[in-house]
Amino acid sequence: MARRTPPTGLRRALLAAACTLSLTAPMAHAQAQATVDLKKAAGLFATHCSECHSVKEGKDKKGPSLFAVIGRKAGVVPGFVYSDALRQSGLVWSPAVLDRYIASPAGTVPGGKMKYDGLAEAPDRALVIAYLTSVSGPH
Ligand code: HEC
Incomplete structure (x- = not known):
């Protein structure tokens, strides 16, 4: 059966x-x-930053190239004309410092010339920083 x-x-x-x-x-x-949702991160960068920044090495727009920016000293991209304030800020772009700067460029570097009001949402800043890290390559 x-x-x-x-x-x-x-x-x-x-x-x-x-x-x-x-x-x-x-x-x-x-x-x-x-x-990390890198697709969303890239989208945030495109919306908020790419008008003025490229992540390609040597490609400056209104702002300097952000290629390998993580861990880099502020104001050192050759040929880009920075504000004195940023050049002399002594900042190093660690994720934490970037987070402060992206939240409030004018508050972090008074007298700087990044004309961007700041990205208020912390999770979105974290994503943008993750994106920049992903294109920074190994150090
Ligand atoms: C309207 C144009 C504009 C927008 C939008 C903008 N930036 Fe900038 N950014 C600049 C300029 C101009 C500078 C140079 C500032 C200075 O010399 O004071 C700069 C500088 C920087 C620096 C310092 C780089 C270095 O070599 O020291 C970082 C990091 C940065 N921007 C990240 C961002 C990120 C991330 C975003 C998006 C969330 C963004 N910026 C949006 C114009 C812009």
Whole structure:
């Protein structure tokens, strides 16, 4: 006589698999959220920064090239004419310093010439910095 239900062993295995899935699915979801959404990050850079900045080496626009900007001293791109304020600021573009500057360019470097009001949302700043890090290459 043919059995219509799967043998007990198989049923148990299926049940175990279903349990494992329901346990790991939320974890996988959390991990996906923790990894940076670089597409969104690139989009934010395009919206907020690319009018004035390129991440290509040697390509200055209204602002200097941001190629490999992470860890770089402020005001050192050759050939770009910076404000005295930024050149003499003594800043180094660590992620934390960048975060302050992007939040409030005028507040961080008074007398600077980056005509940008600042990106108020901290998560968006973190994404822009992640984007800049991703194009900075190894040091
Ligand atoms: C309207 C044009 C404009 C926009 C928009 C703009 N910047 Fe700038 N940025 C400048 C200019 C001009 C400077 C040079 C400032 C100075 O000399 O005081 C500058 C300087 C910088 C520097 C210092 C670079 C160095 O070599 O020391 C960083 C970092 C920077 N901008 C990041 C950003 C980021 C990130 C965004 C987007 C969130 C952005 N900027 C948006 C014009 C702009």
